[in-house]
Amino acid sequence: MKTEVYSWRVSADLKSALEREARRRKASLSALLDLAARDWLSKGYAETQGDEEQLRLQKAAAQCFGAFAGRDAHRSENVGQELRQRLRKKYDR
Secondary structure, three states: OOOOOOOOOOOHHHHHHHHHHHHHOOOOHHHHHHHHHHHHHHHHHHHHHHHHHHHHHHHHHHOOOOOOOOOOOOOOOOHHHHHHHHHHHHHOO
16 A cells, blocks of 8 residues: 655656556556656666676776886886986987
8 A cells, every 4th residue: 555655846748748658558647657666676776786797897807907017117107207308318408
């Protein structure tokens, strides 16, 4: 038995579309909204499970990540200084 009330404002277009769909299904508007809400909630749970699967896959893939080997481990930190040195050398400044 339904005992709780919830109301919200919708656009005239949305209300007309909902009423039209309820008539098409030969159901009341409240039954249609109840069905839509239950369907949305059940799909939301399934999407959460998909997110958990994505996290599991990302963790598994992260074990395969590595770093490129190079002569200067701090190259990205020193790129500005290195660029200035090369420009001075090239343009003799």
